Amino acid sequence: MARKSVVKRIRLTKTGKLMRRTMGQGHCRAKKRGVQLHRKRGAKAILGVDAKQMLRNLTTKN
Helix, strand or coil, rough: CCCCCHHHHHEECCCCCCCEECCCCCCCCCCCCHHHHHCCCCCEECHHHHHHHHHHHHCCCC
């Protein structure tokens, strides 16, 4: 069974990359600089050992 917490936060692309949302965008954005907010736009890729663990949590076991 895939972990619901991981399924909600991580997306698997067609090419096999794992994408996540950048942290620090939910609320309290008014006091952050525009450069910080611009840097946080878009999704970030998960790489290395973290990607392997997340992929294991995303896949279902039947």
